[in-house]
Amino acid sequence: MTFxxxxxxxxxxxxxxxxxxxxxxxxxPAEHSMAGPEPRxxxxxxxxxxxxxxxxxxxxxxxxVAGMSVxxxxxxxxxxxxxxxLQTSVNGIIAVGMTLVIITAGIDLSVGSIVALSAVVAAxxxxxxxxxxxxxxxxxxxxxxxxxLVNGLLIAKKGLAPFIVTLAMMTAARGLALVYTSGRxxxxxxxxxxxxxxxxxxxxxLPVVLFALTIxxxxxxxxxxxxxxxxxxxxxNEMAARVSGINTHRILIAVYAIxxxxxxxxxxxxxxxxxxxxxxxxxxxxxxxxxxVVIGGTSLFGGIGSIAGTVVGVLIIGVMxxxxxxxxxxxxxxxxxxxxxILLAVLLDRKSxx
Amino acid sequence: MMKSFLGRSLAWGLVSTAVLLLGVAGCQxxxxxxxxxxxxxxxxxxxxxxxxxxxxxIRAEAKKLHxxxxxxxxxxxxxxxxxxxxxxxxxxxNAIILNAVDEQGSAPAVDIAIKDHIPIVEVNxxxxxxxxxxxxxxxxxxxAGRMEAKEIMKVLHGRGNxxxxxxxxxxxxxxxxxxxxxxxxxxxxxxxxxxEHTANWERSQGLSVMENFLAAGRPINAVIAENDEMALxxxxxIAAAHKQKQIAVMGIDAIPDALKAVENGxxxxxxxxxxxxxxxxxxxxxxxxxxxxxxxxxxxxPFQLVTKKNVARFMKPH
Numbered sequence: 001m002t003f004x005x006x007x008x009x010x011x012x013x014x015x016x017x018x019x020x021x022x023x024x025x026x027x028x029p030a031e032h033s034m035a036g037p038e039p040r041x042x043x044x045x046x047x048x049x050x051x052x053x054x055x056x057x058x059x060x061x062x063x064x065v066a067g068m069s070v071x072x073x074x075x076x077x078x079x080x081x082x083x084x085x086l087q088t089s090v091n092g093i094i095a096v097g098m099t100l101v102i103i104t105a106g107i108d109l110s111v112g113s114i115v116a117l118s119a120v121v122a123a124x125x126x127x128x129x130x131x132x133x134x135x136x137x138x139x140x141x142x143x144x145x146x147x148x149l150v151n152g153l154l155i156a157k158k159g160l161a162p163f164i165v166t167l168a169m170m171t172a173a174r175g176l177a178l179v180y181t182s183g184r185x186x187x188x189x190x191x192x193x194x195x196x197x198x199x200x201x202x203x204x205x206l207p208v209v210l211f212a213l214t215i216x217x218x219x220x221x222x223x224x225x226x227x228x229x230x231x232x233x234x235x236x237n238e239m240a241a242r243v244s245g246i247n248t249h250r251i252l253i254a255v256y257a258i259x260x261x262x263x264x265x266x267x268x269x270x271x272x273x274x275x276x277x278x279x280x281x282x283x284x285x286x287x288x289x290x291x292x293v294v295i296g297g298t299s300l301f302g303g304i305g306s307i308a309g310t311v312v313g314v315l316i317i318g319v320m321x322x323x324x325x326x327x328x329x330x331x332x333x334x335x336x337x338x339x340x341x342i343l344l345a346v347l348l349d350r351k352s353x354x
Numbered sequence: 355m356m357k358s359f360l361g362r363s364l365a366w367g368l369v370s371t372a373v374l375l376l377g378v379a380g381c382q383x384x385x386x387x388x389x390x391x392x393x394x395x396x397x398x399x400x401x402x403x404x405x406x407x408x409x410x411x412i413r414a415e416a417k418k419l420h421x422x423x424x425x426x427x428x429x430x431x432x433x434x435x436x437x438x439x440x441x442x443x444x445x446x447x448n449a450i451i452l453n454a455v456d457e458q459g460s461a462p463a464v465d466i467a468i469k470d471h472i473p474i475v476e477v478n479x480x481x482x483x484x485x486x487x488x489x490x491x492x493x494x495x496x497x498a499g500r501m502e503a504k505e506i507m508k509v510l511h512g513r514g515n516x517x518x519x520x521x522x523x524x525x526x527x528x529x530x531x532x533x534x535x536x537x538x539x540x541x542x543x544x545x546x547x548x549x550e551h552t553a554n555w556e557r558s559q560g561l562s563v564m565e566n567f568l569a570a571g572r573p574i575n576a577v578i579a580e581n582d583e584m585a586l587x588x589x590x591x592i593a594a595a596h597k598q599k600q601i602a603v604m605g606i607d608a609i610p611d612a613l614k615a616v617e618n619g620x621x622x623x624x625x626x627x628x629x630x631x632x633x634x635x636x637x638x639x640x641x642x643x644x645x646x647x648x649x650x651x652x653x654x655x656p657f658q659l660v661t662k663k664n665v666a667r668f669m670k671p672h
Binding site for chain 1: 400401402403406523548549551552556557558561562563565566567569570571583586587590594610611
């Protein structure tokens with residue numbers, strides 16, 4: 001483990017300095033010389049293998065989609081593709097935020113509880129004859145943003161471990177959602193609230209549009225702005241980043257606030273899709289988001305990662321859920337399969353980064 | 355220096371708040387007169403709407419009979435339920451009402467009460483050592499499962515492809531309801547269970563599971579969901595696929611949204627489980643046991659089928 005971190009750090013700095021930030025995963029140039037002494041045949045074999053590892057996750061995704069298409073004729077149909085994108089939009093939006101957090105070598109366990117809290121607050125402003133739709137949306141995102149800000153402030157200013165702060169927040173925010181609703185789901189929502197989860201734009205369902213916008217904004221922010229370079233720098237080596245004049249506190253607060261706000265948006269979409277908001281909803285979403293980010297090649301040690309990888313991670317989980325359901329695989333085995341994919345992804349990631 | 359001072363005062367603040375809360379709780383407890391009966395209630399999970407309704411019924415009956423309640427929430431973990439019952443025994447309550455989390459896992463809680471000679475009433479769910487409890491009040495979930503399957507078979511004239519949406523695997527209600535549904539369907543040779551999948555009691559999961567089943571292209575005639583939330587999720591998916599006419603959906607619990615769905619025809623039926631009857635009877639039995647009376651061991655509160663015909667009776671006036 002420690003060995004891995006030591007290896008990752010220089011790569012992280014390279015990412016910061018490079019003028020055109022590249023999608024993942026960075027491979028140290030030293031690697032080819034290591035393959036040198038091998039016999040020629042073995043060398044070629046190894047190179048092919050390495051290529052596969054380099055595009056490991058993307059390759060695995062293509063293989064998975066191909067496999068599912070062969071197994072079920074209904075898999076690669078427009079209806080089902082929209083289906084998968086709809087189902088992944090909630091996890092995907094959270095995972096984009098989680099990518100930023102994990103690149104700073106942090107973690108956010110509170111996202112699932114924020115989803116529930118934002119959903120119940122937003123829904124409570126969406127009863128018929130109440131407020132305009134925009135109020136419900138702003139309340140939901142605002143609550144998420146506020147919780148994320150508290151996370152960020154405690155982590156940056158107090159120097160507390162992100163795991164502990166967000167674990168505490170996961171419990172407290174869940175409690176607040178239960179207190180706010182007395183434990184009952186918020187129902188009887190106005191018809192217009194359905195637009196967020198059920199509406200569409202140019203034929204594309206609105207949650208998918210929001211997911212796409214989040215990806216675009218996240219990728220731009222992370223890979224094409226100074227803020228993004230600083231996020232990598234904080235994760236690569238926080239001390240070095242601070243010494244070189246980066247306001248690391250501001251970066252940390254911002255990434256947790258962004259993740260909170262995105263979780264709030266996810267909560268609104270979720271409650272709008274089912275036209276009710278349960279204070280017990282969103283349980284376990286933090287793990288789905290973390291899984292997607294890790295499958296996508298972002299290092300839990302910070303400094304390495306990309307939005308593109310996360311999107312593929314989200315899609316892999318979504319395709320697995322959808323495809324295995326369609327093939328009527330028992331849900332017991334589905335859990336085993338999901339676990340295996342996560343492990344495989346991390347193994348691929350280690351190979352390609354080593 | 356400043357930082358540690360801040361940290362320390364924060365810690366002291368937290369500790370003193372906790373002590374204060376304990377003090378308040380203690381005073382409330384001591385306020386019970388020496389002759390007042392104290393009943394400990396251990397709920398399986400107060401994040402479940404049905405259990406919240408059960409709690410309301412128990413509280414209302416306790417108020418009526420002037421008994422004092424000490425209530426604890428096991429939050430879905432049988433291990434915390436066992437320690438909750440240990441706490442009741444240590445406090446010396448006069449009777450315990452147990453709403454078991456898990457058939458096997460909560461059984462030791464019953465043994466603790468028996469060892470300390472505290473009468474124990476099981477309500478709503480089952481425990482493995484049900485023969486040892488002093489009384490049981492509930493509605494057998496196997497029966498609910500059978501009722502569901504029977505009603506669906508009536509609608510489908512005894513044939514068709516059926517999807518079952520199950521509760522969290524291993525929970526008492528999921529095990530019993532699945533068993534009941536399958537027992538009943540087994541008597542219809544032309545009914546086929548083409549898929550069964552958990553949606554963990556959640557509407558959003560019912561939605562996505564059903565979306566996937568619909569996308570798979572096999573014809574589906576009915577969805578039997580083990581609670582209303584999952585049934586309502588399935589309805590959303592079915593509506594999005596414009597198949598409301600072809601697929602009959604049914605649930606259990608008779609929550610307000612489901613009653614509305616039965617009324618407007620989105621769902622064919624739901625099943626009403628009488629939280630009020632269960633809760634009030636449990637308190638009555640616990641009081642009688644605490645006073646040393648003998649009571650009937652098993653008290654079944656019947657489930658009631660809710661269809662379009664009788665749905666108005668179950669809808670509360672707004």
